[in-house]
Amino acid sequence: MSPSPRASAPRLPGGPLIAFYGDDYTGSSAVMEVLSFAGLPTVLFLGPPTSAQLARFNDMRAIGIAGVARSQPPEWMDAQLPPIFEQLARLKAPINHYKVCSTFDSAPHVGSIGRAAEIGERLLGGAWHPLIVGAPAIARYQAFGNLFACIDGTGYRLDRHPVMARHPVTPMNEADVRLHLSRQTDMPVGLVDFVAMKTGRAEQQLAAERAAGARLLALDVLDDETLAEAGRLVWEHRGARLFALGSQGLEYALVAYWRRAGLLAAEVPTPAPARTERIAVVSGSCSPITAAQIRHALDHGFGGVRLDATRAVEAGAWAAEVTRGAAAALNVLEAGQDPLVFTASGPDDPAVPALGQAIDAAGVAPSLVNARIGDGLGRVLDEVVRRAGLTRAIISGGDTSGHAGMALGIYAVTALAPLAPGSPLCRAYAEGAHDGLEIAFKGGQMGRPDFFSAAKGGATNH
Template sequence: MSAAAAPSPALPAGPLVAFYGDDYTGASAVMEVLSFAGLPTVLFLGPPTPAQLARFQDRRGIGIAGVARSQPPEWMDEELPPIFEQLAALKAPISHYKVCSTFDSSPEIGSIGRAAEIGERLLGGAWHPLIVGAPAIARYQAFGNLFAAIDGTGYRLDRHPVMARHPVTPMNEADVRRHLARQTALPVGLVDFVAMKTGRAEAQLAAERAAGARILALDVLDEETLAQAGRLVWEQRGERLFALGSQGLEYALVAYWRDAGLLEAEAPTPPPARAEHIAVVSGSCSPITAAQIGHALDNGFEGIRLDATRAVDSQAWEREIARGTAAALKVLETGRDPLIFTACGPDDPAVPALGHAIEAAGIAPAQVNARIGDGLGRVLDAVVDRAGLTRAVISGGDTSGHAGMALGIYAVTALAPLAPGSPLCRAYAEGAHDGLEITFKGGQMGRPDFFSAARGGVANH
């Protein structure tokens, strides 16, 4: 009698990854990677109720989107612990604090270091991998330094034309270890790409941990190092592991699972049908979004600018919201699609004007930014409801969080890819927006024709 065949390897049952996204666009990017790899995932737009969670109990990825990227450390101390406790209760082998692929953060706003300290206490693990690089979205890390490409040209992040000029968290240090050291006392180490390519990754990981490193940045330059990073995380996870990083973490895990025969190759996802009309709101100041706005205005969209300086006064802002809503509905009556925005790139005079208005009013910038995001969401809420639209786009990482909450959506699942990091989603809501197709687009994501592609249902890679 022949010996029994060895059992084929398999991923454990239940949720594989439980994650919190520090902004809505980034959180939807994690959902995209897992979902289109054949691992059904749900993203809640706030801490779910037991009934809401039970509706998606078969999901392999479960995430909660938030707005930590735009908040101070004191906010994190108050808001993150109960969310992390909810993630811990899911008992996934990997818990992930998802950050932007351009590492947007500072000691004062969106502190990844403070989130790491809270996560270490509540989500545990013997070490904490940090994976930011992701070739699929043109993010690369070499010897701990982060690079991002635009239109095929790569930039070290402290020389990046967008991130070096970010209005809230400008990047002036490309080494993620040094950048993170400004935000936390947790020691940060590195497993570099040379160690990964020469079979010394485990040895370097062990040496760094022995030297006291708690957070270990893993270089990712190409598909080989991506899969090697995923292997380190999965094989060295222990009983549970708290990880930090972009959707690069999920890309790495998927790459390794496929290499190891734990996951089948990706099946193509059919594109969605064309929408007759859509509405777009944008609070992004990115030059990439500016190019997308310019393209849209030449291709069937009509721009409606909201004066963000009015957000320093609540009553003036209410009047501006009402004006924007009325104008958007009128645009739809003409057969065009409304694009409601507050700025068109970093050089738009609206950007410094808002800063001056905030300073003159003596109001906290975070409060004004939240009010702007909420106002854009309320405009979109009213326009979608009154015009009966079935598809919408929210552009801007910080904007998406506040605007998404204003829509009353409690969860989304991925429907189809549009651009890496910005999938078209199906919304779940208790009210009118249940079933709405929506995309949360980060400022750095998508080609110039992204908004047209979102309307037409065409993948924008």
């Protein structure tokens, strides 16, 4: 009698595993980073792709669309998100993900995660909707529904966080993600806490919360064990398809579980970024972390060019300021330095309240001005990269990255190498001059003080 055939090893299903929309560009590239460097090729489109563009990447295991929903009102979401979610649904991935910032940047009037959840539930389906925000790899932790984030090794509850408690657009005054979401949606929000996850009771708590009517289920993540357990709950309870919300913590969780279950290789070689001779940086971030990075860069060979953001309240004045900024940045390159074009250096920069006062005096919508600033920074970068023939660039600031990226005419990126967690170096795909450009979208709170120098020198910035 011939021996019975060996049972085949478990495998992940073919085709795209995850389809995602990111509510800002930096967060979207963070999802791509997690998956790509785990051995799951991922493409990120910087807007809804055409059929031809999608066909160019038909071997990808994850497909994402980066957006700017984080800086938009609910009415914008009602108009813009449905066709994007419908396009994601056509990819037929088992997991659809609405990616939000790991510090949960949102409010009822801008970047509403609750409104996105309502739209996604209707169009992307699923019997329940996991919410995973914690991600130990980037020092984000959730315990009993409360979100914590670290700066320089010190953890803060989000409503006491030095950055998020003072965020100029979406200041966080509630660390419990359930309560925070309850201000944005009437969808019932439940919790599977870390105690249940570490004592083998996660299944029971998940079932109990769903039986009680919860449709959004926040999953605590504190360490590698709870991370993998969160991934297991999502994957094993995905049904025919599942709509999830959260940071790149969702992808970290799925990768952790897939590795634990033998569905994914435990180690994948990570490429190292190469050094480049010249780099250009634009920043619209008001974060103190970015401020430290700006100070470090200016002390180490970068030349600063400040744009007067108050001029963005009027289109003509801002166009002139953008032209001036591009010329100044090119002069910096001529002088042998790397240009760093910025609108503010931290939340205490006088430019921050000055912009608010200018917006109030002009009576214009802050979202319009913020979009104009981001677009202007992108046009500065476009001019500098094209005229100087640069091969690498950085855009800093979550909201800034979206508008600046669109101004560059890039339609997609893939991950090349890690720079800092959440901010990989990417390869740009464009119809014109910027095809092949190496670019990173850096969130305001990401990276060490030497991030910009390290991005030039080819060092990983952990």
